[in-house]
Amino acid sequence: MGKIYERLMSDVRLQEGLKACINCGTCTAVCPAAEFYRYNPKNIVNIVQTQDDDEIIKLLKSDTIWYCGECMSCVTRCPRTNAPGQVIIALRTLSVELGYFVESEKGRQQYALAKVLCGNILNYGYCVHPETFKYAAHPEYGTVGKWIEDHLQDVYDRVGANYGKSGPGPLRKIAPESLEDLRKIFDVTGGSARVEKIKALSRKKAEEMGLSEEEYFNEVFNETHGEHLNQ
Template sequence: MSNLLLQLHEDLRFREGLSACMNCGVCTALCPAASYFEYDPRHICQIVQTGDEADLESLLKGDEIWQCGQCLSCKARCPRGNVPGYVIQALRKLSQLKGFFMYSEEGRKQLRIKRAIGHSILTTGYCVHPRLVDPAVHPEQGPVWAWAFEHGAELYKLCGSAFYDAQEGGLRKIPQDVLNELGSIFYETGAFKLWEAIEGEEVKTKNKQER
């Protein structure tokens, strides 16, 4: 068994997600992502089952594992009880820990997600808070969002939102003790260690480029 496959087997999601794939292709046939991208969960399971070290490394360095939307449609329909979505979760984590995600355009987006959504959860209690979606950073949101961002306090309160005030209502300010509890959850589940690994690879890449 290859070294990478051994590491995958350490992940409970991998062990539960892949037991006896017969490459029937049902998962790919019903997969929404496969309708839009060059994404094939059947192919991923096939690579993993063969256990070839070079093929696994190529998979971990590629875009394909980042195209799954995690809808888990595959879980409900696989005749053998496999869950390619779980396999993808394990592959993504290993790609992050090994630094292989930096080789992929889709993989490098993990840095943005970590810095945007991850930090938003810990500082506001929300996955995405309007105050943090700065038009200067997200020009794709367009001029309407730029206006909404500038007039947020007035606009959201017209809709009945607390908009980060310490009162009842949507977008209310989350108490610090609750934010501290969220931080404890991140710590205990190993999220901070994974974040450090992701940021560390960014630093390594920049140092290599500067040499």
């Protein structure tokens, strides 16, 4: 048993999510990602079961582990009550901890995700917030979305939201003491360290690629290069 495998097995999600897979392939058959990407959850579970560190490291450096959508459809149908989706979460966690995520195009997208989502949580108290969810980056928000954005306060007022104001209600301004609680929770639980690690390793990778931080963000958020699709 290799050290990487041992470290992987220390993750409770893997302990709970992988118990003697029988290779039936049901997870792959129902997987929304397997139909779209060159992705096969059964093969990933197989590699983990080999306990071979070299093979697991290859996986941690690959695009493959980033194709899953974490819908967990595989969990319902697995006849052995395994959870390939939870195995993926454990692999992704380890890929970030070991700094391997910057080695793949899809892994590098963690920079944009961490910056936006954790920024939203710590600055606003929400995962998604109108100040950062913009039509320009989300054209599928549609013409109605554009209209909402152009008349934000008026539209939210009309439907009874409490946008940006104190007290209860949808999109209320989260009080400074609650935001401070979130920051302290991030600090003591390893959330801040995780975000800082993603940012630091991404900055280093950006330098290697000859990109500024902004260019790197735009690259990982907007561009796709590899042969990812299952066609």
